[in-house]
Amino acid sequence: MARALEGRRIVVTRAREQAGDLVRALEAQGADLVVAPVIRIEPLPTPELGALRAALAGLSAYRWVVFTSQNAVRVVFDRLVAWGLTARVFRTTAVAAIGTATADALTREGVAPALVPDEFVGEALAEALAARGGLRGSRVLIPSAQDAREALAAGLRAHGADVDVVAVYRTVPVQADLRGLAAELAAGRIDAVTFTSSSTVRSFVDLVGPGAARASRFVAAVIGPVTAGTARELGLAEVVEATPHNVPGLVDALVRRFA
Numbered sequence: 240m241a242r243a244l245e246g247r248r249i250v251v252t253r254a255r256e257q258a259g260d261l262v263r264a265l266e267a268q269g270a271d272l273v274v275a276p277v278i279r280i281e282p283l284p285t286p287e288l289g290a291l292r293a294a295l296a297g298l299s300a301y302r303w304v305v306f307t308s309q310n311a312v313r314v315v316f317d318r319l320v321a322w323g324l325t326a327r328v329f330r331t332t333a334v335a336a337i338g339t340a341t342a343d344a345l346t347r348e349g350v351a352p353a354l355v356p357d358e359f360v361g362e363a364l365a366e367a368l369a370a371r372g373g374l375r376g377s378r379v380l381i382p383s384a385q386d387a388r389e390a391l392a393a394g395l396r397a398h399g400a401d402v403d404v405v406a407v408y409r410t411v412p413v414q415a416d417l418r419g420l421a422a423e424l425a426a427g428r429i430d431a432v433t434f435t436s437s438s439t440v441r442s443f444v445d446l447v448g449p450g451a452a453r454a455s456r457f458v459a460a461v462i463g464p465v466t467a468g469t470a471r472e473l474g475l476a477e478v479v480e481a482t483p484h485n486v487p488g489l490v491d492a493l494v495r496r497f498a
Contacts, residue, residue: 242269243494250420250432250457252277252439254410257309261433264490273429275420277442282314282408283385290405291315292322294380299331301403302377303368306352307337307361307391311382312344314407326350332380337364337391340485359484360463365394375399385409386438388465412442421447424455431458431493435486437469444473460493462486 248271251258255276265272295315298304306312319325326349336342336352338359345352356367368374378401381392385406392402423429424447434440440461444452453474461467463484470478479496481488 242267243498245269246271247430247493247497248273248423248428249460249493250275250429252433252443253435254278254280256280257435260486261435261489264486265433265493268490268494270493273420273423275415275417275443277413277415277417277446278436278438279411279413280310280408281411282317283406285318285321288318288407290403291318291382291407294403294405295319295322295324295328298328298380300378301332301380302373303333303335303379304329305335305337305364305368305379305381305391306341306345307364307381307383307387309341309344310384310408312341312348315382316348318407335364335368337361338485339483360465361388361391362394365391365398368395368400369398376401378403380405382407410436410438412438412445415446417443417446421451424451424457427456429455429457430497431460433460433489433493434466434470435462435489437466440466440469440473440475444475449473458493458496460489460496462489 249265250273251261252275253261329350333353334350335354336345342352342355354367356363379395381404383404392404395402459470459475459478461470461478462481467478467480479492481492
């Protein structure tokens with residue numbers, strides 16, 4: 240039986256440690272993959288995680304703990320183990336996840352999220368939390384990336400919450416030689432490039448060169464509206480967006496585009 244992406248050359252730019260699900264899903268549709276990670280996820284060193292340790296030790300003071308990525312889940316639960324704590328610390332508070340992948344990561348750690356918004360972006364998560372009521376004066380903890388967007392924290396503060404944003408990891412551009420890939424883009428031998436965050440778009444464009452990225456006629460397949468905005472801002476010609484904003488949605492967007 241023919242597969243929807245048979246013969247399509249598709250680039251995966253996601254960090255190597257996170258790319259497995261996307262790679263397998265695209266291969267299942269017959270895609271010819273070029274795996275070219277352009278970022279890596281780097282947990283902050285332990286001496287920089289004092290604020291996280293203090294927050295976890297006093298978690299009962301928070302009404303909500305909000306996870307905005309699988310990366311934050313991984314770092315927080317790795318630190319729990321290192322500090323002799325367990326997932327039981329989350330029994331004293333409610334936990335929210337920005338999307339289904341983050342929710343699944345929490346569930347694997349033994350924590351069932353009480354809330355996942357319908358749209359997997361910070362603004363929607365803030366409104367979903369506010370809809371639960373009683374945010375004014377409530378404390379909210381957000382373990383996040385160093386360069387995280389301000390939308391979620393700003394939205395919660397607008398509803399009166401006392402928000403602590405604690406950086407637990409950083410996204411680092413990979414210093415890779417992508418001149419060969421740039422040449423393939425210029426020759427029209429790449430059908431699509433997948434982007435799962437704004438940082439992957441920026442790093443990819445830096446590595447292949449802004450001129451090559453703008454001039455090439457590949458499809459930029461992005462995981463959500465924020466990443467789509469970055470792709471358009473940097474001049475990528477054709478952008479298709481995942482619906483829903485997760486890996487299956489990203490693959491479906493490519494299947495629809497090339498069907």
